[in-house]
Amino acid sequence: KQLTAAKGQQMDDKGRAESGLSSDWAELTHECLTNILSRLTLEDRWRGAMFVCKSWLQACKDPCLNSVFDLEIHFDSSTESPLWWTPEFERKVDAMLRSVVDWSDGSLTEIRVRHCSNRSLSLAAERCSGLQVVSIKSSPNVTDASIAKMASGCPKLRELDISYCYEVSHESLALIGRSCPDLRSLKRNLMNWLDPSQHVGIVPKEYLNACPQDGDSDAAVIAKFMPHLLHLELRFSKLSAKGLALISEGCLSIEYLDLSGCANVTSRDIANASSNLKNLKNIKKPNFYIPRTMLRSFAGGMSLRSGRRIYFSSKCICSPPLPPGQ
Numbered sequence: 001k002q003l004t005a006a007k008g009q010q011m012d013d014k015g016r017a018e019s020g021l022s023s024d025w026a027e028l029t030h031e032c033l034t035n036i037l038s039r040l041t042l043e044d045r046w047r048g049a050m051f052v053c054k055s056w057l058q059a060c061k062d063p064c065l066n067s068v069f070d071l072e073i074h075f076d077s078s079t080e081s082p083l084w085w086t087p088e089f090e091r092k093v094d095a096m097l098r099s100v101v102d103w104s105d106g107s108l109t110e111i112r113v114r115h116c117s118n119r120s121l122s123l124a125a126e127r128c129s130g131l132q133v134v135s136i137k138s139s140p141n142v143t144d145a146s147i148a149k150m151a152s153g154c155p156k157l158r159e160l161d162i163s164y165c166y167e168v169s170h171e172s173l174a175l176i177g178r179s180c181p182d183l184r185s186l187k188r189n190l191m192n193w194l195d196p197s198q199h200v201g202i203v204p205k206e207y208l209n210a211c212p213q214d215g216d217s218d219a220a221v222i223a224k225f226m227p228h229l230l231h232l233e234l235r236f237s238k239l240s241a242k243g244l245a246l247i248s249e250g251c252l253s254i255e256y257l258d259l260s261g262c263a264n265v266t267s268r269d270i271a272n273a274s275s276n277l278k279n280l281k282n283i284k285k286p287n288f289y290i291p292r293t294m295l296r297s298f299a300g301g302m303s304l305r306s307g308r309r310i311y312f313s314s315k316c317i318c319s320p321p322l323p324p325g326q
Helices: 002-026 030-037 042-047 054-060 072-076 087-104 118-127 144-153 170-179 215-225 241-250 267-274
Strands: 068-070 110-112 133-135 159-161 185-187 231-233 256-258 282-284
Touching: 030 054, 068 087, 087 118, 118 144, 144 170, 170 215, 215 241, 241 267
Parallel strands: 068 110, 110 133, 133 159, 159 185, 185 231, 231 256, 256 282
Antiparallel strands: none
């Protein structure tokens, strides 16, 4: 009987403690609650804290918790899925970004996301003039229209990543360059068009086939309107020696240059360009693996199309020429 009574008392004490804890949390000031929620990840807030109660939901909407919208960690830690390229997934991403834009009350400074569209990006450009970082790679429905709005509405932009955004042209890049003098980092990478097997079954075939062809137009715009760039990525760009030379003449401050997979430039082209870039600290050269099926397109180390000599090694081909049909 004594044991039963003791257990009953413990249960009563536990119940009162839990009740007191609930009461204490409910009585937290908005400032204290936002301070606590700021220590959670974005995913934890969106998947957990928002659903606790109305006061927590309102706290999660505080502008101080919505100055940065970063889903890149989630994308990087997950295996790419064909579902990411569906309209349904894009609508979900757009809905999240539009919500953050509303809740930020104009204080949003960083966007790191994928698979958004003009619907959300245009809203961000219109309402968040203090944007400094915009990373929207793999967004097939982001076009020149929203990038133009960003150029006119976000003059403080410092970093822009439009990798795999094939509907963004050199024309809107020119607008960004003219209107955003603080731009220091540009990432304009393309998918591996030399060996697209890694994307097959994930990225829609029609989008793979829409790979931009004129890398020199991008290069000319970058050279003319983005002279203060420090970081430039052009992986698998189809720019030629001419385009690379323009960049080396117009962007003298570049410290990091990524030319991985740029099949139309040779080692000599890169050496000539690098000689102008006195601040260059790191350069990724276009050395990459060529599938066996493509090796059949070459004879005696000579490109059948361009006649330029290439050099084979056990792991890579240096300065590879254009494959047939490109």
